[in-house]
Amino acid sequence: MDLTNRHEDWKDDAPNLAAMDVVNPFAVPDNYFENLKENITARVRIEPILSRNKFEVPDGYFDMLEERIASAIWLDKLREDVPSDGFNVPEGYFDSLSESLQTRINIEQAETGSEFIVPDGYFDQLQNKILAKTVGANEVQPEAKVRRLVPGWFKYAAAACITAVVATGVYLNSRHNESQSIEQQLAEIPEQEIVNYLQAYSSLGDGEVIAEHLEKTNNIPRTEDGFSKQEIEEYLESTL
Amino acid sequence: MQYMKQVEDSEILEKFANDHTRNEAFSLLLKKYQQKVYWHVRRMVIDHDDADDLVQDIFVKVWKYLANFRSDSQLYTWLYRIATNECITFLNKKKQKNNVPLDDVIYGLADKLEDTNYFTGDKIQKKLQQALLTLPEKQRLVFNMKYYDDLKYEDISEITGTSVGALKASFHLAVKKIERFLLSND
Numbered sequence: 001m002d003l004t005n006r007h008e009d010w011k012d013d014a015p016n017l018a019a020m021d022v023v024n025p026f027a028v029p030d031n032y033f034e035n036l037k038e039n040i041t042a043r044v045r046i047e048p049i050l051s052r053n054k055f056e057v058p059d060g061y062f063d064m065l066e067e068r069i070a071s072a073i074w075l076d077k078l079r080e081d082v083p084s085d086g087f088n089v090p091e092g093y094f095d096s097l098s099e100s101l102q103t104r105i106n107i108e109q110a111e112t113g114s115e116f117i118v119p120d121g122y123f124d125q126l127q128n129k130i131l132a133k134t135v136g137a138n139e140v141q142p143e144a145k146v147r148r149l150v151p152g153w154f155k156y157a158a159a160a161c162i163t164a165v166v167a168t169g170v171y172l173n174s175r176h177n178e179s180q181s182i183e184q185q186l187a188e189i190p191e192q193e194i195v196n197y198l199q200a201y202s203s204l205g206d207g208e209v210i211a212e213h214l215e216k217t218n219n220i221p222r223t224e225d226g227f228s229k230q231e232i233e234e235y236l237e238s239t240l
Numbered sequence: 241m242q243y244m245k246q247v248e249d250s251e252i253l254e255k256f257a258n259d260h261t262r263n264e265a266f267s268l269l270l271k272k273y274q275q276k277v278y279w280h281v282r283r284m285v286i287d288h289d290d291a292d293d294l295v296q297d298i299f300v301k302v303w304k305y306l307a308n309f310r311s312d313s314q315l316y317t318w319l320y321r322i323a324t325n326e327c328i329t330f331l332n333k334k335k336q337k338n339n340v341p342l343d344d345v346i347y348g349l350a351d352k353l354e355d356t357n358y359f360t361g362d363k364i365q366k367k368l369q370q371a372l373l374t375l376p377e378k379q380r381l382v383f384n385m386k387y388y389d390d391l392k393y394e395d396i397s398e399i400t401g402t403s404v405g406a407l408k409a410s411f412h413l414a415v416k417k418i419e420r421f422l423l424s425n426d
Contacts, residue, residue, distance in 0.1 A: 010412055014419035017368075022387065025361025025369065026282050036278070036295065037270045043296050044266070044303045 186232060194232070247272060249315035256306055266303060273316060274299070276389070277323050283384045284327040284377075286352040286369075294330055298323050317398040320391075324381060324399055331377055349373055364422075371421035375414050382407055383414040 011018035186194075247268050255265030277298055282291040301322055309318055334348075350373050353359050353366050361369070372380050382400065385391045386407075393404040400407070 010415045013412060014415045016422045017415060017419050020364060020368065023361065023365065024279065024388070025359055025365040026279070026286075026288075027358045027360045028278075028288060032292075033275055033278070036274055036292075037267070040270055040274070040296050040299045041263075041267070044300055047300050047303070 253306075253309065253311070253315065266306075269302070269306075270299065273319055276316070277319060280320060280323050280384070280389065281327055283372075283388065284381065285330060286349045286373075288358045290330070294323075294326050298326050301326075313398050314395070317395050320385070320395075320399045327381070328377060367422060368418065371418040374421060375417060378402075379410050379414050382410050383418075386411050 252265050252269050252272070255261040255268070258265075274295070278291060278295050281294045281298070282288065285291050285294065298319075302319065309315070350370055353369050359366070359369075372383065375383065378400065382396060382402075385396050385399070386393075391399075393407050396402075396407050397404050402410075
């Protein structure tokens with residue numbers, strides 16, 4: 001590069017500098033400028049893609065980067081200074097480790113049996129199914145058919161008959177006892193006392209009542225004195 | 241440095257405005273300006289690989305924003321402006337990233353001059369580059385554009401946004417510093 005033959009006033013101020021040839025002392029690799037054009041063209045083509053695909057880093061990444069790098073360097077140096085952690089393993093341990101682990105896995109799988117598979121959503125529906133069969137079953141029970149040997153009303157009819165028979169018997173017995181008791185009592189009373197009582201406490205017309213009553217009751221058993229027991233009883237009831 | 245005007249800037253801009261000829265226009269633009277932009281960047285960052293990355297970044301931006309270019313300035317000044325900003329941004333990031341003083345950054349760049357694969361200058365040229373590295377970045381920029389690219393102060397003013405007078409003053413100060421460096425370090 002020839003940079004000589006220039007007329008500038010500064011040369012008076014710097015004669016040594018002015019005396020030097022203006023040359024370019026820098027060199028470039030061979031064919032650099034021939035390739036530079038292609039390199040720049042290629043770079044221009046990919047620049048839009050590079051500008052779109054911008055990588056991002058987490059917040060504070062570069063703030064911590066230096067410290068992380070320093071830690072990594074320190075750890076690396078530590079590994080060089082202390083290559084071993086002091087722990088030893090039996091010879092060939094890691095070579096057989098993979099095989100022993102696989103054997104252990106196979107054994108455990110054999111012990112637990114094959115894996116059972118349930119349909120999808122089985123456990124989700126299980127609770128509802130159980131509730132339907134338990135709580136739901138109580139609400140609606142199927143009717144059990146019971147066949148009777150005798151009709152259901154038969155026992156009631158039998159009880160009624162027995163009750164009627166007993167009641168009738170009791171009633172008749174009580175009536176008989178009552179009549180006998182009254183007759184017995186009257187039989188035990190002397191006749192003269194009865195006459196005296198009637199004479200003392202009867203009122204006018206009672207005789208007529210007794211006589212009328214005697215006419216109506218022809219079949220009434222009579223006592224030996226002419227008045228039936230029934231006549232006497234009725235009379236006593238009417239005057240009391 | 242002589243401009244290689246293979247095609248007019250207006251033609252490039254016209255072709256670029258058309259979707260069908262945009263790629264062709266960009267290819268023409270690269271062919272015309274890629275070396276200029278590269279050396280402008282290389283002289284600032286010294287290292288070839290850094291310069292290569294920056295040049296690609298610069299032209300990607302050119303592709304993106306050329307459609308918005310208004311012809312109120314020249315195309316190459318617009319390109320230089322983008323390249324200058326990228327260089328300054330890169331050097332500032334280098335200082336902040338390594339959290340080192342500016343002097344250490346300069347020493348790091350000076351070490352690149354020892355790489356004989358990419359520096360073919362003689363002893364005095366190396367000394368000149370070392371002297372340039374002692375200058376402030378913007379002053380070094382101005383010196384490079386004036387000394388190596390022979391740009392007019394008006395063009396440099398468009399690129400840097402600095403007045404012509406300030407640029408002249410900056411350049412002359414740079415020249416004196418370099419002269420002093422060349423003499424004191426013999």
